[in-house]
Amino acid sequence: MRIIVTGLLGQYAFGGVTWDYIQYLLGFRALGHEVWYLEDSGAWPYDPVRQTITDDCSYNVAYLGGVMAAFGFADRWIYRNGADGKFHGAGEAAARELIKHGDLLVNVSSAGWLRDYDFGVKHQMFIDGDPMFCQVGLLDPKNAEYAARVRAHDSHFTFGLNVGARSCLAPDVGIAWKKTVQPIALDWWPVQQDEGLDRFTTVMNWASYAPVEWEGRPYGQKNLEFDKFKRLPQHTAQALVMAMGQGVGSKRPTEELRLLGWTILEAGEALPDHPSYHEFLRSSKAEWSVAKHGYVAARTGWFSCRTACYLALGRPAVVQETGWSEHLPAGEGLLTFSTLEEAVAAIADVNDHYAEHQAAARAIAEQYFEAEKVCQDLLVQAGLG
Secondary structure, three states, X not given: OEEEEEOOOOOOOOHHHHHHHHHHHHHXXXXXXXXXXXXXXXXXXXXXXXXXXXXXXXXXXXXXXXXXXXXXXXXXXXXXXXXXXXXXXXXXXXXXXXHHHOOEEEEEOOOOOOOOOOOOOOEEEEEEOOOOHHHHHHOOHHXXXXXXXXXXXXXXXXXXXXOOOOOOOOOOOOOOOEEOOOOEOHHHOOOOOOOOOOOEEEEEEOOOXXXXXXXXXXXXXXXXXHHHOOOHHHOOOOOEEEEEEOOHHHOOOHHHHHHOOOEEEEHHHHOOOHHHHHHHHHOOOEEEEOOOHHHHHOOOOOOOHHHHHHHHOOOXXXXXXXXXXXXXXXXXXXXXXXXXXXXXXXXXXXXXXXXXXXXHHHHHHHHHHEHHHHHHHHHHHOOOO
16 A cells, blocks of 8 residues: 655654654555655744744754655655745655545644645544543634544544543544554664663653643643652652653743752753664663643543653653553553552562563563554554555
8 A cells, every 4th residue: 555644753853753753654664565754734844953933944854854764765755844835855746646646644643634635545544642632622613623624534543542431531522533552663672681771761841732621620731740749759769860841831840850859851952863862762771751641630541652662672661550551561561650659669669670571561562562563453443454
């Protein structure tokens, strides 16, 4: 099949975002398909150097071109600048031909709206990467155009493994959500035999956007959950290093967190591209991380692509419960917590039995997140496999 993957790889030219999208291309290509990347979100480019929205996409195009060449897609990518409508990479004619005659369009996390194309692509697949927030947004009257475009897809997937279950508070929007996880191209994440540096790490943003409200209750961002565990360094001798974005309005309480014992790195400076992001995870001993408040409070079952990458490297992960443990194994290699006491105990367990947790982490990645398996499952569930 000819498969077109959409994303925000050029729009947000950061290491973690790159891995979020590129592994779909790698997974589908490993299955023998012809795979293209098309980015046409309508958004003006974000320049991470100047940290501002701009009409100049030169940085974004250069970054995207370098990434695509590094992964073997040098001639199979297209980027459209939302500011002026101009196409880069393989160009406009290729983009329009793909959308008219392609077999499958994979719209990852609402990234591609393609408003002025002649649609002939045989199957449109939507992948919700932001459960609870996505469903609430679909019911907001102000988002009528967005909701119509989402519903127009032929199949709908979500990272919310609990969406639709009684325990999950995400509203019913009349869509039969199929469940999926993020694909991890294991060849790019070889297992590590050493223990890495003696630090538990993660990569996160303090707050990505404003909270949403559903049935009178707010659902917010990671800052709300992190606040519950901000005194963790005072209960463990383990070094905790966070590569953390400032968040909306730059409201991260940096000095308070450092005084409490956290090591805070500026994510945009420490992890500017996909190799530095990979090295940060690889050199860590393990991951410790919270999830967005909305994922936790709504018990969505969301699970992170970043955490799956740690697991692939053989780096154990201690991550907050969102309901994911009802679908993925928890206890060895991958540990869950909901309270400060549970987080402390899980960190100690990883340190006391590191070799066992290391082996279990890689085994979980191989069983649940291997890119070919995940991408093939998408095709099967969509009736295309």
